[in-house]
Amino acid sequence: MSMHNTQNRNLLTLRHLGIDTYQQHVVFIRSDSAVCRSLGFAAQSRVEVRLRDRVLNATVNMVRSDLIGAGEVSLSESAWRHLGAQAGDQVELTIAAPVQSFSHLRSKVYGQRLDSPALLEIVTDIAAGRYSDLHLSAFVTACAGDRLDLAETVALTKAMIDVGQRLRWSVPQIMDKHCVGGLPGNRTTPIVVAIVAAHGLVIPKTSSRAITSPAGTADTMEMLAPVTLDSASMRRVVDQEGGCVVWGATAGLSPADDVLVRVERPLELDSEGQLIASVLSKKAAAGATHVVIDIPVGPTAKLRSAAAAESLRHRLEEVGRTVGLEVRAVISDGTQPVGRGIGPALEAWDVLSVLRGEAGAPADLRQRSLALAGLILELAQSVPRGLGVQQAEVLLESGQAWRKFQAICAAQGGMREPPRARYTHPITASRAGRVVRIDNRRLARAAKLAGAPQASAAGIEYLAPLGILVEAGQPLFILHAEAPGVLAYALDYINSQPDILTFEPQS
Numbered sequence: 001m002s003m004h005n006t007q008n009r010n011l012l013t014l015r016h017l018g019i020d021t022y023q024q025h026v027v028f029i030r031s032d033s034a035v036c037r038s039l040g041f042a043a044q045s046r047v048e049v050r051l052r053d054r055v056l057n058a059t060v061n062m063v064r065s066d067l068i069g070a071g072e073v074s075l076s077e078s079a080w081r082h083l084g085a086q087a088g089d090q091v092e093l094t095i096a097a098p099v100q101s102f103s104h105l106r107s108k109v110y111g112q113r114l115d116s117p118a119l120l121e122i123v124t125d126i127a128a129g130r131y132s133d134l135h136l137s138a139f140v141t142a143c144a145g146d147r148l149d150l151a152e153t154v155a156l157t158k159a160m161i162d163v164g165q166r167l168r169w170s171v172p173q174i175m176d177k178h179c180v181g182g183l184p185g186n187r188t189t190p191i192v193v194a195i196v197a198a199h200g201l202v203i204p205k206t207s208s209r210a211i212t213s214p215a216g217t218a219d220t221m222e223m224l225a226p227v228t229l230d231s232a233s234m235r236r237v238v239d240q241e242g243g244c245v246v247w248g249a250t251a252g253l254s255p256a257d258d259v260l261v262r263v264e265r266p267l268e269l270d271s272e273g274q275l276i277a278s279v280l281s282k283k284a285a286a287g288a289t290h291v292v293i294d295i296p297v298g299p300t301a302k303l304r305s306a307a308a309a310e311s312l313r314h315r316l317e318e319v320g321r322t323v324g325l326e327v328r329a330v331i332s333d334g335t336q337p338v339g340r341g342i343g344p345a346l347e348a349w350d351v352l353s354v355l356r357g358e359a360g361a362p363a364d365l366r367q368r369s370l371a372l373a374g375l376i377l378e379l380a381q382s383v384p385r386g387l388g389v390q391q392a393e394v395l396l397e398s399g400q401a402w403r404k405f406q407a408i409c410a411a412q413g414g415m416r417e418p419p420r421a422r423y424t425h426p427i428t429a430s431r432a433g434r435v436v437r438i439d440n441r442r443l444a445r446a447a448k449l450a451g452a453p454q455a456s457a458a459g460i461e462y463l464a465p466l467g468i469l470v471e472a473g474q475p476l477f478i479l480h481a482e483a484p485g486v487l488a489y490a491l492d493y494i495n496s497q498p499d500i501l502t503f504e505p506q507s
Contacts, residue, residue: 229251433469438466450490
């Protein structure tokens, strides 16, 4: 009888408040509830939440009002979805079990090396949701900079591959590509996938959504076709068409990476080791055998120096070999945006214009896509060295890549046309001159303030590449927004940032 009463005291009725904490699992509970008193919960306590056969770990946030009743509890949207909860369900709350891998985390914080078993324990607990955002931030910080040596980077990569699904394919060569990011509008992936699949190679591409950027590849592709496919649906598309572009989070591949990226990007901490583990674990988990990686370099890109890019290139290829991947990393120009669109729908329009062979298609996006696709064809040894770009261009100009892209979109659930923003506003040059510098980061921030990526049609249409001569009053870029208030907010930011573009006066 006593045990039954204890269990009843730990049961609370779910109330749906609709609070979005992104991917963080949070429990909202009254500070004066019997459960808090009996179990000694406090704000930031870690608790276990059980609903029928589903369990998750969550962080406690205290409610000191009548927002919920003393016998009620609420969950963040991510926790609600994870448990498959319904309003009125009863959940059981208990104190979360101690996390043994915290001892390894503390060792790393104090500068000690971690071996493979220790990193596997950490990654397993991260993927299982046992780390709070505080602990995740500590792990990311402890590994930042050059604090992961080569052996640790290999061990972390292997651990992230092992914790989660790993796709297996029936053909010996599986191609993939990746860009380390930091360059607005660099949406080569859908074009590359279409070209490579049209050539007859297999390229199952899993991509990410934006976290701190105006668009991720998955956000842009979603303007053209569904991307939320599970691993079985993804396999069906690839078996049918030879390629896909889907959101990687729904396929269960390297799940710890999604958790780490969620806290790493907002902290803006650069870690070569974690970047390598993140990229290569996703590729290996997706079943890739050959990977081409684009590393843009520029003063306002993610990689700002040739030395840093060369170090990353070398280590990507070295770690790739260790985990069974043939990696070719290429260093590219990261001094300015690629294409014209910055934002999901605007980037999708660029992709369509290149694939359709339209006269006004962005030449830089086309050339970067051809270069990467050509390198993949050469890496697969399906064309002689030096002829990859030529073959990629044949596939693009003949319309084969466009037809393959349409078929991939149809297989993923149906092709659609991207939306257009309701409001636009040109940003014009205040004086004549030549564009000599572009701040990619501030430009991306302006696109985000205009509403991207949440407002999918929002962003920036960029019109002033490096070296162009502009006259006073000439449009440099056009803001796109879905509400006038957001448009005004972005304009205020742009007006406060005169150095987004730097001009050299012409005599």
